[in-house]
Amino acid sequence: MSASLSLTYKKVDKIFNKEGKDPVRALKEVSFTIEPGELFCLLGPSGCGKTTLLRCTAGLESISGGSIFYGEKNVTSIPPFRRNIGMVFQSFALYPHMNVYENVAYGLRVRKTPEAAVRKKVTEIMDLVGLPDVLKRNPSPTALSGGQQQRVAVARALVYDPEILLLDEPLANLDAKLRRHMRAEIRRIQKITKITTIFVTHDQEEAMAIGDRLAVLRDGIVEQIGTSNELYKNPNSAFVANFIGKMNFFYGSITAVQNKQIAVDIDSRVYTFPEETLAQRFTEQLAVGMKVLVGARPEHLYISKEKMENSIQGTVNIIQHLGQVIRYEVQCHMDVADKQMEIDMDDMVEGIGEGDEVYITLDEKSASVFSVEGER
Amino acid sequence: MKKSKQITYTEHKSLIRRYLQKDFTPYIVFFLPLTFLVIFLFWPMVTTLMRAFMGTGFKFSLETLGLSNFERFVTSSLYRRSLRNSFVIGLATVIFSLLVGVPMGYFVARVKIPFKSLLLSLGILPIIMPSFIGAFSWIILLGRQGVVRHFLNIIFSPLGITIPSIYGLFGIIFTMTLTYYPFVFLLSYGAFTSVNPLLEEAAMIMGSSRKRIIRTVTLPLVIPSMSAAALLVFIRSIGNFGIPAIIGGDQYVLPTLIYFRVTGFWDLNGAAAIATVNVIITGVALVLQKYVVSRREYETISASRSEYKLHDHWLVKLIAILYCLLILIVSLLPQFTIIVMSFFTQWHGLYPTGFTLENYLRIPRVSSSEIRNSLFLATTASLLTAVLGCIIAYITERRKPKGAVILDMAVMAPFILPGTVVSVALLAAFSGGPVIALGGTYTIIIISYMIRRTPYVFRSVVASLSQLSPTLEESSMISGANWIYTFRRVSLPLILPGILAGTILTFATLLQELSTTILLYGVRTRTVPIQIYGAVVDGKLGEASAMSVMLLVTVFIVVYAMNKFLGRSISSSFKLG
Numbered sequence: 007m008s009a010s011l012s013l014t015y016k017k018v019d020k021i022f023n024k025e026g027k028d029p030v031r032a033l034k035e036v037s038f039t040i041e042p043g044e045l046f047c048l049l050g051p052s053g054c055g056k057t058t059l060l061r062c063t064a065g066l067e068s069i070s071g072g073s074i075f076y077g078e079k080n081v082t083s084i085p086p087f088r089r090n091i092g093m094v095f096q097s098f099a100l101y102p103h104m105n106v107y108e109n110v111a112y113g114l115r116v117r118k119t120p121e122a123a124v125r126k127k128v129t130e131i132m133d134l135v136g137l138p139d140v141l142k143r144n145p146s147p148t149a150l151s152g153g154q155q156q157r158v159a160v161a162r163a164l165v166y167d168p169e170i171l172l173l174d175e176p177l178a179n180l181d182a183k184l185r186r187h188m189r190a191e192i193r194r195i196q197k198i199t200k201i202t203t204i205f206v207t208h209d210q211e212e213a214m215a216i217g218d219r220l221a222v223l224r225d226g227i228v229e230q231i232g233t234s235n236e237l238y239k240n241p242n243s244a245f246v247a248n249f250i251g252k253m254n255f256f257y258g259s260i261t262a263v264q265n266k267q268i269a270v271d272i273d274s275r276v277y278t279f280p281e282e283t284l285a286q287r288f289t290e291q292l293a294v295g296m297k298v299l300v301g302a303r304p305e306h307l308y309i310s311k312e313k314m315e316n317s318i319q320g321t322v323n324i325i326q327h328l329g330q331v332i333r334y335e336v337q338c339h340m341d342v343a344d345k346q347m348e349i350d351m352d353d354m355v356e357g358i359g360e361g362d363e364v365y366i367t368l369d370e371k372s373a374s375v376f377s378v379e380g381e382r
Numbered sequence: 383m384k385k386s387k388q389i390t391y392t393e394h395k396s397l398i399r400r401y402l403q404k405d406f407t408p409y410i411v412f413f414l415p416l417t418f419l420v421i422f423l424f425w426p427m428v429t430t431l432m433r434a435f436m437g438t439g440f441k442f443s444l445e446t447l448g449l450s451n452f453e454r455f456v457t458s459s460l461y462r463r464s465l466r467n468s469f470v471i472g473l474a475t476v477i478f479s480l481l482v483g484v485p486m487g488y489f490v491a492r493v494k495i496p497f498k499s500l501l502l503s504l505g506i507l508p509i510i511m512p513s514f515i516g517a518f519s520w521i522i523l524l525g526r527q528g529v530v531r532h533f534l535n536i537i538f539s540p541l542g543i544t545i546p547s548i549y550g551l552f553g554i555i556f557t558m559t560l561t562y563y564p565f566v567f568l569l570s571y572g573a574f575t576s577v578n579p580l581l582e583e584a585a586m587i588m589g590s591s592r593k594r595i596i597r598t599v600t601l602p603l604v605i606p607s608m609s610a611a612a613l614l615v616f617i618r619s620i621g622n623f624g625i626p627a628i629i630g631g632d633q634y635v636l637p638t639l640i641y642f643r644v645t646g647f648w649d650l651n652g653a654a655a656i657a658t659v660n661v662i663i664t665g666v667a668l669v670l671q672k673y674v675v676s677r678r679e680y681e682t683i684s685a686s687r688s689e690y691k692l693h694d695h696w697l698v699k700l701i702a703i704l705y706c707l708l709i710l711i712v713s714l715l716p717q718f719t720i721i722v723m724s725f726f727t728q729w730h731g732l733y734p735t736g737f738t739l740e741n742y743l744r745i746p747r748v749s750s751s752e753i754r755n756s757l758f759l760a761t762t763a764s765l766l767t768a769v770l771g772c773i774i775a776y777i778t779e780r781r782k783p784k785g786a787v788i789l790d791m792a793v794m795a796p797f798i799l800p801g802t803v804v805s806v807a808l809l810a811a812f813s814g815g816p817v818i819a820l821g822g823t824y825t826i827i828i829i830s831y832m833i834r835r836t837p838y839v840f841r842s843v844v845a846s847l848s849q850l851s852p853t854l855e856e857s858s859m860i861s862g863a864n865w866i867y868t869f870r871r872v873s874l875p876l877i878l879p880g881i882l883a884g885t886i887l888t889f890a891t892l893l894q895e896l897s898t899t900i901l902l903y904g905v906r907t908r909t910v911p912i913q914i915y916g917a918v919v920d921g922k923l924g925e926a927s928a929m930s931v932m933l934l935v936t937v938f939i940v941v942y943a944m945n946k947f948l949g950r951s952i953s954s955s956f957k958l959g
Binding site: 064065066085086087088089090091092093095096097099101102103112113116117162163166172 | 851853854856857858859860861862863864865867868871872875876
């Protein structure tokens with residue numbers, strides 16, 4: 007296996023339809039580095055630019071500005087077939103006119119590998135992806151199941167020891183159970199080969215489960231990069247917070263800043279948040295009267311039948327058993343908050359049913375405080 | 383100071399190096415077809431346009447610029463009549479083709495009748511058979527001494543009705559309708575089968591009557607296909623040379639007028655003016671159709687669909703079967719007629735007379751060079767067309783470089799150019815012209831064939847390419863294959879059926895090509911259709927029939943073999959027109 011490479015983006019811009027009437031800026035000065043051997047996830051809603059960034063990385067799309075480096079090498083203008091990369095497509099893109107062996111051997115034959123070495127490498131890689139028996143029958147890939155096709159696609163991308171592996175929503179065409187199994191498989195194979203890998207997905211659960219680190223993209227901008235834990239605990243922005251898991255929001259304004267604490271007025275109730283709850287993106291100078299957005303995860307809100315200090319009134323709409331937690335969907339009777347709150351309790355709360363009036367309290371130490379700027 | 387200069391120098395060097403890393407092959411390959419189109423399409427069209435404004439004759443001189451060639455459309459009654467005839471024939475053929483083809487398409491699509499695939503295959507025959515053969519066999523049937531006319535006149539004489547002879551406008555429209563209705567039949571069949579039945583079922587559930595559903599749901603959804611078919615028929619009929627040349631009598635249309643101008647007066651500039659008018663008419667028709675359709679194209683909204691409930695009432699079935707049979711018999715009558723005719727010397731009145739095999743026996747003697755020419759020209763041109771069409775299709779569909787739209791339009795342009803117009807344009811540019819003299823050579827015929835038939839291959843390849851997911855090619859590029867390797871190992875094997883279909887179709891149509899060849903052939907380059915045309919003009923119908931049968935059989939075998947081999951039905955290979 008070749009030594010792993012880092013992957014660096016420097017101010018990468020991509021503008022579609024540049025000279026046309028309405029150009030679309032799909033990537034805006036994207037700059038970050040993926041470490042050698044890392045399994046990196048690109049996560050974001052559809053249209054955020056994650057697939058575009060992946061296709062630019064592969065060289066399938068040219069970039070409009072900036073540069074991309076594999077290790078120290080600037081690959082910006084190198085066509086894809088000279089980049090020595092592997093890619094697994096969402097549709098797998100297996101060649102229907104070749105059998106499984108020929109499909110996997112394709113990249114080796116392009117590289118004019120001697121036939122004996124081709125046989126050896128194909129056998130090895132099929133072992134690695136867990137399909138040693140398929141080669142005996144060697145059917146057309148169209149005769150394989152979805153999961154097997156997926157493994158063949160991974161084998162084909164890895165067989166010639168590429169320097170970078172790109173996965174474009176590789177699990178989207180599989181059913182839910184197989185998806186969970188295959189993402190573990192991909193992580194296993196990636197850790198064995200230690201090849202620098204980008205994994206594109208719109209499924210936050212998948213990204214958090216598989217990625218060493220992930221980047222959340224939105225409208226062509228990298229919102230935040232970090233480990234799953236960092237993104238979940240310390241989201242930079244309300245967007246990231248709500249994309250990685252669920253967050254309930256309240257609008258408020260600062261009434262005081264002192265003793266590393268921030269007092270925020272939310273609909274005439276004053277809450278005090280520790281300084282650590284401030285989101286990193288919060289660059290403005292804190293000042294009294296400034297509008298802020300306070301976020302709380304479902305597990306950091308509590309409901310009770312009795313009125314508590316600083317509690318907010320609401321009506322329970324739906325109660326769902328989700329196994330580990332009970333999710334209460336509560337309609338909040340406050341103008342400056344989300345109308346629908348999701349609140350997770352560890353257990354059923356005695357005496358509360360659908361349609362009942364409840365009181366919501368919030369754990370101030372676990373909340374997040376975001377700047378209102380740039381949020382919806 | 384010195385340091386900064388150094389930096390710009392190395393930067394410059396790295397810029398050059400990065401530039402050289404780029405993949406230039408697509409651009410080089412892009413250039414080949416473009417050059418071909420510029421020399422053999424743009425340049426001839428420009429010359430034609432310029433010549434149209436020059437004085438009568440074949441001289442290319444800028445001193446005689448003027449409108450004299452166009453003035454004849456006002457001053458000469460022959461010109462006025464030809465123009466009017468072209469319009470009348472084009473519109474009438476469209477209307478009658480719709481009247482004949484739409485019900486047939488509906489019956490085959492929606493009524494439970496047997497032998498549907500046979501109906502579809504037979505229904506297509508008139509358009510793969512040479513139209514001028516249809517024309518002269520109708521002379522045998524409905525000409526002055528025609529057998530059917532003779533027969534009908536005997537039946538109707540007590541009523542005092544006489545059937546008009548085939549010569550003239552009636553005959554042209556009649557023959558063209560029978561030649562071109564399959565376009566309407568096939569496209570409306572396609573449209574009636576592809577309308578999602580759920581839409582009609584929804585209307586039924588909401589309480590709509592069957593008649594109302596057809597009026598408010600089905601028809602609006604098939605109108606785009608109908609208008610495409612109508613345009614196709616209009617363009618074909620207004621550009622057809624063979625039918626009016628054989629049964630037009632003293633009624634000229636624009637293509638025959640062009641032929642008359644060139645062969646009668648060697649007035650290339652005058653012919654160029656007529657050609658220009660002809661192209662303008664087809665162009666306007668094209669724009670009008672696009673306008674009509676653009677307001678009526680609908681996206682398919684629902685993803686699910688249900689199976690059709692076919693009409694199963696015995697009366698409906700009976701009407702449908704009788705109707706389809708009647709149309710098929712009438713439209714295939716010419717083919718039967720010439721088979722019979724080919725074994726006789728004469729056919730005046732009810733029965734053919736003078737049974738003979740001489741018509742066939744003399745073919746090797748008198749037509750050997752024509753057969754050789756036809757095979758050579760059709761084969762060479764088909765292969766070259768395949769290469770050209772393939773490259774252009776691949777470039778416009780996949781590489782999408784700047785200017786691909788121009789290439790796309792240029793390739794499709796000959797689709798609306800009548801054959802006589804293409805040959806006039808090539809003559810205008812390359813015969814008697816100052817640059818390259820190609821008149822009377824094989825080359826000019828091959829080029830004209832390529833120009834006219836590239837759209838067939840192009841469309842066919844584009845259709846298969848668009849079925850092919852680009853990720854297959856991308857994944858090959860990622861694996862390290864450059865785009866030529868990718869094309870050879872991935873794209874080509876997968877689109878080969880499309881290429882073969884387009885090429886064989888091209889070959890089949892080129893074997894019977896008349897309207898372009900008629901102006902371009904020389905003594906050495908006569909083809910079989912030219913010889914058939916000559917025999918018809920000389921009144922040697924038996925001889926012409928024998929050669930036509932030979933041509934029909936060849937074309938039929940080629941197309942049939944293609945369908946067997948490629949496993950697609952004849953109808954689908956002709957959807958592009």
